[in-house]
Amino acid sequence: MPSIEDFLHPLHKGIWEVSIPRDQVTEPFGEEWVRSQINVPTPGTMASYRSGQYHLHETRTEFKVHLDRYDPKRHPLLHLIDDAPLLLMISETFITLISFTRQQPRPGTGGQIDEQNAVLRHHLILGPLLIFLGVIFIIIPDLTFFGLTTLLIPGVVLLFGVLTLMSSVSIHPFRVSSRNDLIGGVWIIGVAVILGWIPPRLWGGVILVLLSGWMFASSVMLLRRVLRGRRAVPEGFVSRMLIGAVSLLLGGASLIAPEAVLMIFMDILGVLTVTAGGVVTITGIRLRRMMQPE
Structure with a gap:
């Protein structure tokens, strides 16, 4: 009865990633495998x-496992670096967004139709909104940055x-249901006030x-x-x-022309937002066509 660990030996012999068909793994994951919520998009x-x-990355047909150089729990900064x-996170995010355009929505039946109608409405509203916001990021990045840091x-x-x-207070009758939430809420509001007072130039510098x-x-x-x-x-x-060469160039450019580099990142954010909006819109259009009677 093979488990995931039985297929991982090549990773210690210079192979960076192994792909394991799902039907070859009959044992469930052990307790040492913990679901990761934050990852480079794939x-x-x-x-x-x-x-x-x-x-480990789980797909519909296989498990893909690679060996990170650093355990993110023990060495989070080295893992991030x-x-x-x-630049890898930016490029993989873009590739992942593009890959969504190749996926076809599956038709639903019964109660799933109502759910798909709701998804359709959200897609056809959210998609164009994201495209509009992304275009704003690209056209007026300085004003957008000001709005993000001082308002949003x-x-x-x-x-x-x-x-x-x-959530810490009950109105009828009035009583404090959670002292910790009350204190936490006051602290968070205080942080928000402080963030609102920070000037955009300091935001940009940090x-x-x-x-x-x-x-x-x-x-x-x-x-x-x-x-090596x-x-x-x-x-x-x-x-x-x-990635190393471009990172070095951008890092050096940030010392020479910091505002220009910051605006480049705003443009990148805009392109990613437009791409995400396009993916959401395309998915909504495909779903609408699929739901229309022939």
């Missing part, structure tokens, strides 16, 4: 699990604080320091491995070399 992935340095560099981020935090505060630091660190670690040859980069020699 096309076709239904769920993701981790066990130490092992990272080497296993999940910023503090507003979202404030809303979360208010909801937390409301964000740029974090992004450029991430890119610099990734470029150093990736290019060091690239210089292909065997040191089993996940893809050319791709990691390009």
Whole structure:
């Protein structure tokens, strides 16, 4: 009765990823496999699990397992720098969004029709809205950044604080149902007020320091491995070399022209938002056509 672990030996012999057909794994995952909620987007992935340095992607037909260089629980920063560099996350997000356009919605029956009608309405509203927002990000990135930092981020935090505060209080009769939620709500509202007072230039400086630091660190670690040859980069020699080189260039450019680099990231955010909106809209159109009587 083979388990996942029986197929993982090649990962310790220079193979970066193994693909295991689902019908060949008869044993359920052990307790050491924990579902991972935050991952680099990967096309076709239904769920993701981790066990130490092992990272498993579950698809409809197989399990794909690779060996991360660093366990994210033990070395979260090193994992983020080497296993999940910023440019890799951006590129994989774009590829994953594009892959959704190839998926055809499945027809529903009975009670599923009402659910699909609701999904259709959401898609045909949300898709164009995302495209519009993405275009705004690209056309006026400086004004958009100002709105995100001074209005949206503090507003979202404030809303979360208010909801937390409301959940701690019962009106009829009036009583505090949760002291911890009450204190937490007050703290969150206080954080929202502080965030609202932070000037956009300081926001930009902090964000740029974090992004450029991430890119610099990734470029150093990736290019060091690239210089040791292909065997040191089993996940893809050319791709990691390009990611390392571009990360180094962008990190250096952030020291020379920080505002321009920040606007480049706003443009990237805009392109990703437009792409997401396009995927949602296309999915909605396909679903609408599928539901129309022939």
